[in-house]
Amino acid sequence: MKENGLLLILSGPSGVGKGTVVDELIRRNENITVSVSMTTRAPRAGEVEGESYYFVTREDFLSRMAKGELLEHSNHFENYYGTPKAPLSKAMSSGKDVILEIDVNGAFAVKEKMPDSVLIMIAPPSLSDLRDRLKGRNTETAEVIEERIGRAKFELGKAHRYDYVVINDDIEEATIAVETIIAAERLKTSRRRALICNLLEDTKND
Ligand code: ADP
Numbered sequence: 406m407k408e409n410g411l412l413l414i415l416s417g418p419s420g421v422g423k424g425t426v427v428d429e430l431i432r433r434n435e436n437i438t439v440s441v442s443m444t445t446r447a448p449r450a451g452e453v454e455g456e457s458y459y460f461v462t463r464e465d466f467l468s469r470m471a472k473g474e475l476l477e478h479s480n481h482f483e484n485y486y487g488t489p490k491a492p493l494s495k496a497m498s499s500g501k502d503v504i505l506e507i508d509v510n511g512a513f514a515v516k517e518k519m520p521d522s523v524l525i526m527i528a529p530p531s532l533s534d535l536r537d538r539l540k541g542r543n544t545e546t547a548e549v550i551e552e553r554i555g556r557a558k559f560e561l562g563k564a565h566r567y568d569y570v571v572i573n574d575d576i577e578e579a580t581i582a583v584e585t586i587i588a589a590e591r592l593k594t595s596r597r598r599a600l601i602c603n604l605l606e607d608t609k610n611d
């Protein structure tokens with residue numbers, strides 16, 4: 406039987422480069438896949454239904470939530486965001502490592518339900534870099550950008566509760582840092598029960 410893949414939770418302020426790093430991870434590692442969240446927010450220019458998000462109405466979101474189809478959900482700037490359960494379990498049981506790109510509240514909710522999950526906070530080199538990236542992305546008004554900076558301060562204030570913190574100064578270095586985390590997590594004794602049993606058997610029988 407195939408071992409379950411890892412569940413990696415990437416959080417960090419809007420504009421820090423999570424999407425950019427995840428795209429790079431997927432491009433370089435065929436065993437990594439990303440969970441597509443559901444949201445009631447309107448699509449931004451260039452966003453693709455079923456790839457960036459599943460864009461749904463508020464009624465649809467609330468009905469799926471009530472039916473227990475979401476692993477977790479959160480509310481941002483009057484929009485709902487949530488993680489659909491079914492595709493996540495399917496990908497993990499096929500041995501894929503799955504990335505959830507979700508906010509801090511969602512991350513803590515998942516960690517409580519699935520303690521084996523790995524929490525990674527992606528942080529900017531500084532808040533002024535973050536502001537520049539949000540401006541450069543050109544997808545939000547100045548007012549929304551300041552709202553997002555306020556939210557960023559809250560999210561970065563939770564970094565100490567994460568398993569790892571990666572600074573996204575350089576995309577290549579940040580991607581390698583996440584790949585290193587994945588490699589280390591795979592080698593953890595807690596994920597290698599079968600191997601440890603074999604080692605113990607071997608020492609007993611020698
Ligand atoms: P998020 O998914 O966290 O909201 P994005 O991946 O959309 O962030 O990145 C926000 C903007 O910052 C994009 O324009 C992206 O090209 C840019 N960006 C991402 N990583 C870096 C980096 N290390 N240095 C400079 N710009 C970056």
Ligand code: 5GP
Pocket residue numbers: 416417418419442443446477478479481486487488506507508509510511512
């Ligand atoms: P954005 O509107 O910039 O795409 O996302 C806003 C915030 O919602 C980001 O912090 C992002 O990580 C978070 N988010 C996206 N999808 C989910 C999800 O499924 N669940 C939770 N809890 N947060 C999400």
